[in-house]
Amino acid sequence: MTVGVRSGAGTGFGDVAGVAGKIRSAVESVIEGKSEAVNLALTVMLAEGHLLIEDVPGVGKTMLAKTLARAVDGTVRRIQFTPDLLPSDITGVSVFQQDRRVFEFVPGPIFATVVVGDEINRASPKTQSALLECMEERQVTVDGVTHPLERPFMVIATQNPVEMEGTYALPEAQRDRFTARISMGYPSYTAELDMLDAHGAASPLDYLQPVATVEEVRGLVETVRRVHTAPAIKQYAVDLVTATREHPDLRLGASPRATLQLVRAARARAALDGREYVLPDDLQALAGPVLAHRLLPTAEARVERRKPEQIVAEIVARLPLRG
Structure with a gap:
């Protein structure tokens, strides 16, 4: 396959790797032994996407989200999802001001740079659906009035396995809004031993200082948008997604939104590697998440017991590259 590069597309690409490297180091000073999860979280942020972290309680899901948010010096709001949480508790509500006799919108916690949705699947599907417009269109509509969300805007949601007590499965439309899903997994023996020293007296998060600004993150996102994606790469992305729709072991394949987000994430991965162009390896590495x-x-x-991850890996292994 031939992958072309546009001339003059290199301005700012070194900055992406440099700034992202500082953010990565800051996050890994708190989250030890999880470099793959940290890299994917950074990739999703620069792809203007949202991240779903799924695993059992206590493995650092919420800590990863809060650490990434603090490292970029943006506003951070945390929402603890519970069965009694209402949609207005997320988006905000119009309150009647009696002295002025007008309704005034009081923004909810969704109005932040990074929104940490903790245990998102402990809330009802109705409450979960309050995030749909926010995540896709970067806006909130309350009482017929639309309120835009500032960019960058990222939802990092944690989810417990659906087998656990008191959980609701995320609706298909909700899952499709998340660019990627990762599983933290248990730390290695050495990392868990080091954690006892690092987190024994106090949390390293308490001492973490921002290493980037929101303006810098906006600039990185603009640079990622300029990463070149050759026609053959786009065809390969469509081929990967189409294969999921035709696979006999799947009753629901990936959507066109998935194709778009796969390419966006591949651009971000390329920029993090200091490249101005996407390689097939980028798509292959990101296909599973x-x-x-x-x-x-x-x-x-x-x-x-055939898992979707296994099916995607099989598709990547057997699907030929065009060109």
Whole structure:
């Protein structure tokens, strides 16, 4: 496959790797032994996406989200999702001001640079759906009035496995809004031993200082948008997504939104590596995190314990590159 590069597209690409490197180091000073998860979180942020972190309680899901938010010096709001949480508790509400006899909008916690949605699947599907417009259109509509959200805007949601007590499965439309899903997993023996020293007396998050500004993050996002994606790369991305729709073990494949977000994430990954162009390797590395959580296996595949991640890996392994 031939991957072309546009001339004069290199301005600012060195800055992406440099600033992102500082952010990565700051986050890893708190989250030890999880470089893959940290890299993917950075990739999603620069792709203007949202991240879903799924795992059992206590492995650092919320800590990763809060650390990334603090490192970029943006406003951070945390929402603890519970069964009694209402949509207006997220988006905000219009309150009647009696002295002026007018309704005034009081913004909810969704109005922040980074919104940490803790245990998102402990709230009802109705409350979860309050995030749909916010995540896709970067705006909130309350009582017929639309309020734009400042950019950058990122939702980092944590989710407990659906087998655990008191959880609701995320609706398909909600999962499709998340650019990628990762699983933290348990730390290695050495990392857990080091954690006892680092977190024994106080949390390293308490001493973490911002290493980038919101303006810098906006600039990095603009640079990522200029990463060149050759026609053959775009065809390969469409081929990957189309293969999920035609796979016999899947009753729901990935959406066109998934194709777009896969390419955006690939651009961000390329920029983080200091490249001005996307390689097939970028798409292959991101196919699992970006596509798997959007797929629904058939009943037969579930009986055989076939996971979407395995199916995506098989598609990547057998799908030829064009050109």
